[in-house]
Amino acid sequence: MDSIKSVVIVGGTHGNELTGVHLLRRWEQKPQEINRGSFVTETLLANPRAHAMNCRYIDQDLNRQFAIQDLANVTLPGYEQNRAKAINQLIGPKQDPARDFIIDLHTTTANMGITIVINSLNPIVKRAAVYVQKTVPNVTLFYQEVDRMEDNFMISIGRIGGLIIEVGPVAQGCLRADIFEATRVATNAVLDYLHLANIGKAPELPETASGFQFVKKVKMPEDEQGNLVGMIHPNVQDRDFQPLNPGDPLFLLQNGDTVFYQDEPGLCPAFVNEAAYYDQHHGLSLLKHIEFEV
Amino acid sequence: MDSIKSVVIVGGTHGNELTGVHLLRRWEQKPQEINRGSFVTETLLANPRAHAMNCRYIDQDLNRQFAIQDLANVTLPGYEQNRAKAINQLIGPKQDPARDFIIDLHTTTANMGITIVINSLNPIVKRAAVYVQKTVPNVTLFYQEVDRMEDNFMISIGRIGGLIIEVGPVAQGCLRADIFEATRVATNAVLDYLHLANIGKAPELPETASGFQFVKKVKMPEDEQGNLVGMIHPNVQDRDFQPLNPGDPLFLLQNGDTVFYQDEPGLCPAFVNEAAYYDQHHGLSLLKHIEFEV
Known part of the structure; x- marks a missing residue:
């Protein structure tokens, strides 16, 4: 199996998600917390201008700017389209990356606890996520089989990819000590796994894991x-990952009427009432429960 | 006692506080809900441009632009400094207002339930607030004795002033059905009281009420x-209005150390972890418990 020589912990990919940014500041003071004997750990404030403006992004969502053709296209004018190239210069280039593994720290306004997003076929990435779920309470796995070269997320420019740690609920532009601590613990568990795998002491993990796969966003x-x-119905608010069935309340209209769920039985909502979804009037994502090979 | 002929319900004074904006839309569809036989009720989207941008304000906090000298000063360049004059033209002029009573709808990211802010010496304003507290669960009163002509809040340009209904917790840029409903119920209770007072059927209220008075903001x-x-300590997060005493944990530093409360015994925090406080690095306000004459 590949060994990991370098890890980059990224914060502030979305500028108003403060937890990652402030964890980076902690680790500037306490680098020993994120160092492990078998690899080098670095940190990166991904979108400093959006963070300074306390907004998600200046021109585009930075976490969709890492497609190989966009990284090659120097005519793209946006701040994030150019910032992605600067980050690719440091961590990548995507075709032959200088850094091995990326941990990208995000928050959500939804009541999702700790969610680990894995866009990867790579067994180290999947096993690191399963290890976090095994060792840290309240962890949910989002799994998409995406080839690294086809992906446009930040984590796709590491040599073997990486994962997103997404924790909530916390308002944009706010820090909460509980969310900060959960993110810190989950990040350390990823680093622990990578180190144990490097030195040949990775714990036994089950051959399959339970998780969720994205189906669609709902307007x-x-x-x-x-x-x-309308808005999220009180029966759905704060109940991410609880299955919905046809006839269940989904939205409450301003006039007091209810809109009912009419989709496939058993899909589960996530990113329920995520503030960043409002620009497109999305209320939530729907996921299906899956088992996947680790 | 003065009779009330006109009430203006204001939403979106802060553009990313969505609850008031969406309640106005509800009431466009259901004007009968806010009509009462003895006065005319109107609605006003106070800061349409900040709302369109999903931000608190464009140039300045609109809710500090209603000082009499600022309303008179046409050299002030900011969007809100000019918007205040437009609103003063509709509701005021402050020296001799066309409208009698303002209900200004706000939200907070803090766990404050329903807070009614009363900057007034006027007995109708105070009694309306006490009536809401008597008839609606989970209502707290903020009371400042401020002469209407000395105040710079939106509510100061109504003939007898008005009150702020501030409800949380809800993230900026998000709607929550529970917060929407609490704000709707509290607003209707204010309208009910004004109508009952107008027709000589105001219920008996106690001669004094319990509330809180602002002492200071804490960095x-x-x-x-x-x-x-640092950030709000977990012992204080979500515990608005719970008294603090010297030696109680107040902030948690990024490095894990705790900062302790060292102020006067018994002061109570409010606006704990309010997102709008971050621009000045304020963490909370401190209040003292008071009894005031109604």
Whole structure:
């Protein structure tokens, strides 16, 4: 199996998600916490301008700017389109990366606890995530089989990829000590696994793991002019990962009426009432439960 | 006692506090809900541009732009400094207002339930707030004795002033059905009281009420360069209005150390971890418990 020589912990990919940014500051003071004997750990504030402005991004979502053709296209004008190239210069280049593994720290306004997003076929990535789930309470796995070269996420420019640690609920532009601590513990568990794997002491893990796969985003109710006229129903608010069945309440309209779930039985909502979804009037994502090979 | 002929319900004074904005849309569809026989009720989206940008304000906090000298000063260049004059033209002029009573709808990221802010000496304003507290669960009163002509809040341009209904916790840029409903119920209770007072059927209220008075804002920990290096301690997070005593944990530093409360015994925190406080690195306000004459 590949050995890991270098890890980059990324914070502030979305500028108003403060937890990662402030964890980086902690680790500037306490580098020993993220060092492991068998690899070098670095940190990166990914979107310093969006962080300074306390917004998610300046021009585009930075976490969608790492497609190979976009990294090659120097005519793209946006701040994040160019920032991605600078980051690719440091961590990548994507075709032959200088750094091995990326841990990208995010937060959500949804009540999702710790969610680990794995866009990877690589067994080290999958096993690191399963190890976190095994050793840290309240961890959910999001698994997409995506080839690294086909992906446009930040984590796709590491040599073997990486994973996203997404923790909530916390408001944009806010720090919460509980979310900060959960993110810190989950990050350290990833580093622990990579080190144990490097030195040949990786613990036994089950051959398959339970997780969720993205199905689709669901729009909130709009009127004919495209104005938002509803919100998440109280029965769904804060209940990420609880299965929905046809006839369950889904949205509450401003006028007091209820909109019911009419989709496939048993899909589970996530990113319920995520603030970053409002620009497109999305209310939540729907996921299906899966078992995947580790 | 003065009778009320006109009420204005204001939403979106802060553009990313969505609850008030969406309640206004509800009431466009259901005007009968906010009509009462003895006065006219209107609605106003106060800061449409900040709302369109999903930010608190464009140039300045709109809710500090209603000082009499600022309303008179046409050299002030900011969007909110000019928007305040437009609103004063509709509701005021402050010296001799066309509208009697303002209900200004706000939200907070802090766990404050329903807080009614009363900057007034006027008995109708105070009694309306006490009536809400008597008839709606989980209502706290903030009371400042401020002469209407000395105040710079939106509510100061109504003939007898008005009150702020501030509800949380909800993230900026998000709607929550529970917060929407609490704000709706509290607003209707204010309208009910004004109507009952108008028709001579105001219920008996106690001669004094319990509430809180603002003492000061408290800065979060900073390093020598002025960077934020701490956050609200978990013992204080979500515990608005619970008294603090010297030696109680107050902030948790990024390095894991605790900063202890060293102020006057018994002061109570509010706006704990309010996202809008971060620009000045404030972590919370401290209040003292008071009894005031109604």
